[in-house]
Amino acid sequence: MKLMKALLTATAMTFAVAGAAQAKTLVYCSEGSPEGFDPAPWTAGTSFDASSRTIYNRLIEFAPGSTETVPGLAESWETSDDGMEITFHLRQGVKFHTTPYFTPTRDFNADDVIFSFMRQLDKSSPWYEYAPGIAWEYFDSTGMATAIKEIVRVDDHTVKFVLTRADATILATFPMDFASIVSKEYADQLDAAGTRERLNTHPVGTGAFTFVDYQQDAVIRYQAFADYWDGKQPIDDLIFAITVDPGVRQQKLVAGECDIIPYPNPADIEGMKANPDLTVMQQEGFNIGYLAYNTRQAPFDKPEVRRALNKAINKQAIIDAVFQGTGQAAVAPLPPTSWGYNDQLVDDPYDPAAARAELEAAGVSGLKMKVWAMPVQRPYNPNARRMAELIQADFAAIGVEVEIVSMEWGEYLAQSSALDRDGAVLLGWTGDNADPDNFLAVLLGCDGVGSNNRAQWCHQPYEDLIQKAKTTFDQEERKKLYDEAQVIFKQEAPWATIAHSIVTMPMRNSVQNFKQDPLGIHRFVGVDKSE
């Protein structure tokens, strides 16, 4: 029976594909397999590219190629004067996808918004643990779980979020992937059938592309949604051809088997730039790689010692050797593409003689220290061991002896958080959303000491500024506060800011209108392909 069913489906699909033989298809050779297609429980960008950015929408969206927010499924929204309520006015006439496993009977409305958030908030909901071990990591870690008091259905197209605290950063989390809107009607259908786990394998959204099929670790197929509220996409079919090895991705692009690829090998970029069939886009990544001193331990408790060491680091040499040119020296803890970035900051000059003199002036001589090198590769640090070796050589030049330590990644993350950690730690961060708070408070605020604040740095004047920014709703005012906070950061130097990566997206010349996203999202809304 099962075989018969599969054969019938095969026949139906064969005809469907034959009919679409002339369809315009874009092939994106993605770097890995998605964990699933319900964006809320996952944390990997690979899963978001395959789910939230293709199949789903959010109330508020990031504008393509920007960290600016624009209306999504909410046409407008307003925050109450006391900052305790956010009211969303929903777009009308938005359709959910019709698929072989679901036919919607109504348009998107307030019930879908409430369901999408409450399944992550309400522990008594059967959806809270709809698959074994499922967890709502981003909903919890962004503070959404504690910020929402209740969600009120004002009418079919108006939803009010009542908050537990006034927090200007909450609005920045609405365009995040976990806040994607799923269909309540579809969820009810799955509930009735006792197949809730299919929400994660057979997705239904309102996004620009409808999910067609996933062959594990091989291919994900989508079709442009004809009734998409913002108009049908220029391409007809979108294919994610999962290609794990970056060298092979490059070969497939050159051979014309892929139209666009992410994360090429830095060593291959120059060759691809020279290829007349390819276009190579580059943009600063929304990330920061840093060396965090333990500001609770002598002599790193003195800002003048930290500043002196920072002057001994030759960042350009690191960018050349570790990033092979695909990096940019970091001045501030925020990437330059953030709206909160203070472009007036001046970086510490690379000046070993001054560094040596300042160390002596601070009464430090014969210093021995540890530098921790991450055992994994990250966009903000493609080779931490090499980076540590370069820093070791730089510090040796000013008479500081460095011992490089490394350990298994889980241990590294745990032990580098310890208050009494011995040595300076190489680590980094990629922004979750466009809000500067996601860098300046999460990584350097007093609440993060003993966890994400690897410098264990709690400096009251800085803390007062970022806390004030949290409750300031005017963006210009917030920007001023963050500018000031970054000036203090630079004076106090809890980190040596090393680099922001440069993200490269090579594609065939036939790909049109692709916009590189500062947050590292890969999405294909509006992308076209010439014949």
Add this chain to the structure above:
Amino acid sequence: MLRFALSRLLLVVPTFVGITLIAFLFIRILPGDPVLLMAGERGVSPERHAELMAQFGFDKPMWRQYVDYIGQLLQGNFGHSFSTKRPVLEEFMARFPATLELALCAIVLATVLGVAAGILAAVKRGSWIDQATMGTALVGYSMPIFWWALLLIILFSTSLGWTPVSGRIALTHYFPSVTGFMLVDSLLSGRPGAFASAVHHLVLPTIVLATIPLAVIARQTRSAMLEVLGEVYMMTARSKGLSPSRVIGLHALRNALIPVVTTIGLQVSVLMGGAILTETIFSWPGIGKWMIDSISRRDYQVVQGGLLLIAAMVMLVNLTVDLLYGLVNPRVRHV
């Protein structure tokens, strides 16, 4: 023969129990906390950490976790992936046909070419043919798979355009999976060109995966053949006036095959190792890459279940080889 088969079957039971223990301990001995690895740079509060550890049962004593695991296994439950939250058996079964298809093609290629090359080298012992064959086998044996695969891709796919770079079938061919074996599914689909495309996509990964086993089988066949060719009964066969092809094909090869069959059996486990790299390079959606990812994520249930299922497959192959060995060489049945 029945007693021999039963004795071999009985050996499977303790081996299997041993494997469950090794699979269980192996991943836990490695340093690394799955919850911390999942959280990454974002970190996790101690309370949330404890909550998640309890949710996955990692807070229980080791012996208790093992007992629970065995209990699950006896009910046919291999657990759920920590990462994707899907049943391990379902994930394995979705990927295993791809690995099996590739491994079968590779072992067939390695056996056919390896045995032929080994016979040729033995018959032409000392000639340039012998030296060239064995030299090539040595190069093949020492070839780093990753480098070899990329070299073939650059030559045959990018420069000459003869073969696709990676994947199992051209993206234009789309039909649902019925058996999981692309060669079979492409035939069932009835789509013109689908089967040819599937074969086309198999060429390079098969060559890469077959390279090392081919070299081993060729060398083993040569040495077994040389040993047999020097036996007195071979001289008798020749002196009886039998044709050289009958002497080599029937008398020599049949006796030489005994150690070769064992070697082929052993190469199956080598293929599993080679499949990890081959699958990664050729974006082949099999179990090799899946296992590697699971180890780096400390996805305990997947590693345990995956190892156990792979071990079961290898044991099945070894058992078959043992039985075949008994058939080929009646003397071992009485040992």
